[in-house]
Amino acid sequence: MAKQKIAVVGAGLIGLSTAVYISESISKCSVTVISDKFTPNTTSDVAAGMLIPHTYQGIPIHQQKQWFRETFDYLFEINNSSEASDAGINLVSGWQIFKTIPDEVLPFWSDVVLGFRSMTEEELKKFPQHRFGQAFTTLKCDCPSYLLWLEKRLKENGCQVYARRIEDLWELHSKYDIVVNCSGIGSRELMGDLEIHPVRGQVLKVDAPWVNHFIRDGDGLTYIYPGIHNVTLGGTRQKDNWSLSPDPRSSKDIFDRCCALEPSLQRAQDVKVRVGLRPSRLAVRLQKEILVHDGKKLPVVHNYGHGSGGFSVHRGTAKEAARLVGECIAALEGSSLKAKL
Numbered sequence: 001m002a003k004q005k006i007a008v009v010g011a012g013l014i015g016l017s018t019a020v021y022i023s024e025s026i027s028k029c030s031v032t033v034i035s036d037k038f039t040p041n042t043t044s045d046v047a048a049g050m051l052i053p054h055t056y057q058g059i060p061i062h063q064q065k066q067w068f069r070e071t072f073d074y075l076f077e078i079n080n081s082s083e084a085s086d087a088g089i090n091l092v093s094g095w096q097i098f099k100t101i102p103d104e105v106l107p108f109w110s111d112v113v114l115g116f117r118s119m120t121e122e123e124l125k126k127f128p129q130h131r132f133g134q135a136f137t138t139l140k141c142d143c144p145s146y147l148l149w150l151e152k153r154l155k156e157n158g159c160q161v162y163a164r165r166i167e168d169l170w171e172l173h174s175k176y177d178i179v180v181n182c183s184g185i186g187s188r189e190l191m192g193d194l195e196i197h198p199v200r201g202q203v204l205k206v207d208a209p210w211v212n213h214f215i216r217d218g219d220g221l222t223y224i225y226p227g228i229h230n231v232t233l234g235g236t237r238q239k240d241n242w243s244l245s246p247d248p249r250s251s252k253d254i255f256d257r258c259c260a261l262e263p264s265l266q267r268a269q270d271v272k273v274r275v276g277l278r279p280s281r282l283a284v285r286l287q288k289e290i291l292v293h294d295g296k297k298l299p300v301v302h303n304y305g306h307g308s309g310g311f312s313v314h315r316g317t318a319k320e321a322a323r324l325v326g327e328c329i330a331a332l333e334g335s336s337l338k339a340k341l
C-alpha cells in the first residue's frame with residue numbers, strides 16, 4: 001500500500017515534537033512540516049522550558065499526569081545520554097515557595113519529579129515573606145537548542161520542512177492525505193477557534209552563571225530558572241494582550257521581583273528581553289476532525305492550546321496525536337480496500 005502523506009502545520013515545540021513522534025512510530029507514512037515561523041522566532045523559543053506542569057481545567061488529572069510522566073521520562077533519558085548537551089536538557093533542583101499554604105500541598109506531579117519534599121524551616125528562612133515551600137529536582141530545556149535538535153531529528157528521519165503560511169487547511173488537500181494542526185495561537189485565525197486566547201509572557205534572559213538553583217513563587221508570576229546558557233527571569237501573565245513589544249516597566253518589575261528573591265542577581269549581565277503569547281485554552285485540543293468540501297474529505301488531527309505548559313507535556317500529547325493519526329491511516333486504508341473490492 002502507498003505511504004500516506006502527512007502534513008504537520010507548525011514548527012514550534014508541538015509541531016516539531018509531533019512530527020518526530022509520527023516519523024519514528026508510523027512506518028507507512030511520509031511527514032512534511034509546513035510553518036510560517038521557525039526557531040528562533042516561535043513562542044516556544046521564548047519559554048523558560050521548565051518541566052513543572054500547569055493544570056488544564058478541561059482535562060482529567062490522570063491524563064495530564066500521564067502526559068507529564070511520558071515527557072519527563074523521555075527527557076530524562078536524553079539527559080542521561082550523549083545527546084544531552086546538543087538537545088539543551090539539564091536537571092535542575094530548587095524551590096517553589098508560597099506566601100500562604102496552597103490547597104495542593106502535594107501536587108499531582110509530585111511523584112514524577114525527583115525527590116519532592118516540603119522545605120525545611122531552615123530553608124524557608126531564606127524567604128521571610130513566604131510560609132511554605134516545596135523542594136524538588138526537575139528537568140529544563142534550553143528551548144532554542146531543543147527545537148534545533150528536534151529539527152535535526154526530523155531531517156535524519158527523512159521528513160521535509162517548508163516555510164509557508166497556511167490560510168486554510170483545505171489548501172493542503174491536493175497534496176496530503178492527513179493534516180496535523182499544531183499551529184498554537186495561530187489556530188484562532190486558522191480554525192476560527194475563539195476558545196484559544198493569548199496570555200502574554202515577558203521574560204528576561206540573563207547571564208548569571210553562579211545561580212544554579214531554581215526559585216518559583218507559587219503564584220506563578222515570579223521565577224528564576226537557571227539553564228545551560230542563561231538564567232530565565234519571569235514573568236508576566238497578561239490575558240488577551242497581543243503585544244509582542246517588550247515593555248520596559250515590566251522588565252524593571254520582573255528584575256526587582258527576582259532580585260528580592262535572589263539578591264545576587266543584581267550582578268547579572270547581558271540582559272535580553274523576550275516576549276511570547278501563550279496559546280491558552282481550558283483544554284488542549286487533541287482530537288480528530290474530518291473536513292469535507294464538495295464531497296471530498298480531509299482528515300485532520302488537532303494538537304494545540306498548550307498554554308503555559310507545553311514543555312511539560314509535549315511528548316505525551318505528541319504520542320496521543322500520533323495515535324489519532326494511526327486511526328486516520330487505518331480508516332483511509334480501510335476505505336481504499338473497500339473501493340477496490
Ligand SMILES: Cc1cc2nc3c(=O)[nH]c(=O)nc-3n(C[C@H](O)[C@H](O)[C@H](O)COP(=O)(O)OP(=O)(O)OC[C@H]3O[C@@H](n4cnc5c(N)ncnc54)[C@H](O)[C@@H]3O)c2cc1C
Nearest residue numbers: 010011012014037044049050166184186201276310311312
Ligand atoms: C514567557 C513564557 C514562558 C514559558 N515557560 C514555560 C515553561 O517553563 N514550561 C512549559 O512547559 N511551558 C512554558 N511556556 C509555554 C510554552 O512556550 C507553550 O506551551 C509552547 O511553546 C506552545 O508550543 P506551540 O508549538 O503550540 O506554539 P508555537 O511555538 O507558537 O508554534 C506554533 C507554530 O505554528 C506556526 N503557525 C501558526 N499559524 C500558522 C499558519 N496559519 N500557517 C503556518 N504556520 C502557522 C507558527 O509559525 C509556529 O511555528 C512558556 C510560554 C511563555 C510565553
Ligand SMILES: O=C([O-])CC(=O)C(=O)O
Nearest residue numbers: 048201220223235308309
Ligand atoms: O509558570 C512557570 O513556571 C513558567 C511558565 O510555564 C510560564 O511562564 O508560562
